[in-house]
Amino acid sequence: MVIYMINERISGSQFSIIVFLASTNFIFSITNSALNDNIYDSIISTLLAFALGMVLSVPLLLIYKNKIRPDMSSLPAKILSALYILYFAFSVVQDLYSFVSMAQNTVFPDLNTIVFSLGVFVICLYGAFKGIEVLGRAASVVLIIFIVGCLIIMCSSLQLYSPINREVFFYNGFDDFNKNMITIFSKSSFLPQSLVLLMYVNKDAKKLSAKYLSWTIGGAVVCMVFFYICVLTLGNFLSFQQYPVYTISALSSINPLQRLDIIFNVVWVCCICIRISASLFAVLQCLQAFVNVKVARIITVGLSALIVIVVEILSGNTGMIIMPTLISVSFVSIIILGAVIPLSMLCINKIKASKGGKN
Amino acid sequence: MKKFKIILVLILVLGIIFSFSGCTVEVYQRLIIKAVGVDVDEQGLVLTIRTVNLEDEKETNLTVRGDSTYQALSSLSLQSGKKQMYSHNGSIVFGSNVSDLVMKDTLDFFIRYFKSHSRIKLFRAENTAEEIITAKTDDEIIPADKISYMCTSQENIGWVMNVEIIDFINTSFGEGQIGFMPVLKYSDDRLHIKGNAIFYNYQYQNILDNDQTMTYLAAVSKLKESELTLDTEQYGKVSCQLYNDSGKTEIDVDKKEVDININLNASIASITLGKSVELSDFKEIEKLLIDKIKSNLDELIQKSYGEGCDIFFLYKNVYLKNTDKWRELEPNWNSLIKDLKFNYNIKCHINRLGEENRPSN
Numbered sequence: 001m002v003i004y005m006i007n008e009r010i011s012g013s014q015f016s017i018i019v020f021l022a023s024t025n026f027i028f029s030i031t032n033s034a035l036n037d038n039i040y041d042s043i044i045s046t047l048l049a050f051a052l053g054m055v056l057s058v059p060l061l062l063i064y065k066n067k068i069r070p071d072m073s074s075l076p077a078k079i080l081s082a083l084y085i086l087y088f089a090f091s092v093v094q095d096l097y098s099f100v101s102m103a104q105n106t107v108f109p110d111l112n113t114i115v116f117s118l119g120v121f122v123i124c125l126y127g128a129f130k131g132i133e134v135l136g137r138a139a140s141v142v143l144i145i146f147i148v149g150c151l152i153i154m155c156s157s158l159q160l161y162s163p164i165n166r167e168v169f170f171y172n173g174f175d176d177f178n179k180n181m182i183t184i185f186s187k188s189s190f191l192p193q194s195l196v197l198l199m200y201v202n203k204d205a206k207k208l209s210a211k212y213l214s215w216t217i218g219g220a221v222v223c224m225v226f227f228y229i230c231v232l233t234l235g236n237f238l239s240f241q242q243y244p245v246y247t248i249s250a251l252s253s254i255n256p257l258q259r260l261d262i263i264f265n266v267v268w269v270c271c272i273c274i275r276i277s278a279s280l281f282a283v284l285q286c287l288q289a290f291v292n293v294k295v296a297r298i299i300t301v302g303l304s305a306l307i308v309i310v311v312e313i314l315s316g317n318t319g320m321i322i323m324p325t326l327i328s329v330s331f332v333s334i335i336i337l338g339a340v341i342p343l344s345m346l347c348i349n350k351i352k353a354s355k356g357g358k359n
Numbered sequence: 360m361k362k363f364k365i366i367l368v369l370i371l372v373l374g375i376i377f378s379f380s381g382c383t384v385e386v387y388q389r390l391i392i393k394a395v396g397v398d399v400d401e402q403g404l405v406l407t408i409r410t411v412n413l414e415d416e417k418e419t420n421l422t423v424r425g426d427s428t429y430q431a432l433s434s435l436s437l438q439s440g441k442k443q444m445y446s447h448n449g450s451i452v453f454g455s456n457v458s459d460l461v462m463k464d465t466l467d468f469f470i471r472y473f474k475s476h477s478r479i480k481l482f483r484a485e486n487t488a489e490e491i492i493t494a495k496t497d498d499e500i501i502p503a504d505k506i507s508y509m510c511t512s513q514e515n516i517g518w519v520m521n522v523e524i525i526d527f528i529n530t531s532f533g534e535g536q537i538g539f540m541p542v543l544k545y546s547d548d549r550l551h552i553k554g555n556a557i558f559y560n561y562q563y564q565n566i567l568d569n570d571q572t573m574t575y576l577a578a579v580s581k582l583k584e585s586e587l588t589l590d591t592e593q594y595g596k597v598s599c600q601l602y603n604d605s606g607k608t609e610i611d612v613d614k615k616e617v618d619i620n621i622n623l624n625a626s627i628a629s630i631t632l633g634k635s636v637e638l639s640d641f642k643e644i645e646k647l648l649i650d651k652i653k654s655n656l657d658e659l660i661q662k663s664y665g666e667g668c669d670i671f672f673l674y675k676n677v678y679l680k681n682t683d684k685w686r687e688l689e690p691n692w693n694s695l696i697k698d699l700k701f702n703y704n705i706k707c708h709i710n711r712l713g714e715e716n717r718p719s720n
Binding site for chain 1 (some may be wrong): 374471528529675
């Protein structure tokens, strides 16, 4: 008889790695037009977007530190769970849309998108159903693929460096910088999902804040370096390319590989699977405020199918028109669900504790 | 439940496999394009396409016409019954009569098309692109790979610029709107590089010869190795190998002056046999080398800045160092550069004399 030891918790490092991969994967599928054709100013926008993310994550880390657990059977918790489920579904739609849109436009244009989306969802659902520990372990493996893949792409793309591609910051003012900061924050942030994932981090995880912050800084550095390399290597050619990081990998070569987009594809698919799996895991947990695990799983599968259909409808021009307008919705949702609500939880807990103390 | 799961997974896997197989076109159904020549005649756009047959690796040429590059390329299927495959296309050759609009149309297709080769080399033909693509040596077609490799000799000799589509677009879309392309010539049953063409806003302006190209590459610090032969009264023919140490151009916009700094290392390859050369004569040879480089620079600047072509990308110098000044100068930059004064600071050091510095009589 085989006994499976399933640990339902992850370490602080595993949590930080999941967040790191989920936050940085936007770099692979972000379009030049989403950044207003201004990748160079986006380097500073990335820095500020990640800094904002770090500031807003303070309430989350305090919730973890104070071991606050919401009573999921209460009505407010159920309402909040429903809100979070909606956001997670919305977030997955955005992630999958970026993924499918890039596959359709550049990477695998001949591919049937619905089959592609379904394939990704099967992997992600499997990961989500297997539990947080499997996700944590998978993330550790993906991290190695990510680091090796990114290093190969970064180093080999330097052969394209040209000094005439150098730029100055904010030549056209601060408009693009502000817009790009909101875009990058919306696409990279994983705060609402982190609120759920943090409930499954080992209670005695040491130095979680330090690990989380260092991985977040690492994420910001990776994205900034990629943007910087894109500008220095592609220059004005960037204006003709929708997906800058894909382009540098397609143009780079190491003998005997003439182009490195195959490495890019592996890293890109692995990272998006971790992000979507973690979001689906969060959906599954929130659903348990209403139904039992089995039913929650069935609903998650149904929701996934719905997401695939929505993405299929959006794919093509429709999504390209709608998606940019959803950035602001996403930005506000992240602020509310990732910072305001956790801060309120913290305050309510503090008030309750002080009242309890007085009594 | 377990059986149901297995069936579900099987259906998905089979679905994915069938989906993939339905999308792909077999290699034998593909028309593999190796090089494209673009010309314009009285009837419009003409493309000469070099294709390769996978079975015997034999290369053949096809000619197609169309209103746009893509239309012409699409009509290839009518001649072959196969689907075009662009991922092996290594070079595009533009005929001398190709307009800027045709060039933009062609380049845009190869940039935009997701499956085109990422590092396509660009050339300009001295006459027609068809002449280059259909060129034969000893009654055999010159392989397309050989055509695309012709510009890689930049590293070996420095008389040619290795220009890929990304380089051309990068410089042409900069404020200077300058582009370069090696010029191919077919004569005496051979293909060779005639020089390097300068383009301003996709329009051909001038051609740089071997020495001017070498001097340009040295000034922008891209010269690895080259050759320069001096015809002197004292020493006869002196051939030198040149190695670029560094090159830098700097502009002082207030004084309207440009400093071109070139540091070269040289080694003597040969001196006319029998001429007596003392060690002290090498200072004189260094001076002659410097004079030659200066005269190359004079011709180079006349051909470029004299025509309003900012080949040293001086605009970038101003843009990076004095951005506010650049905002002020940007609208009139191309007329402003015609009045620039160029100062040369050339250093040349002969650091290797060869086995003999004085050949025995």
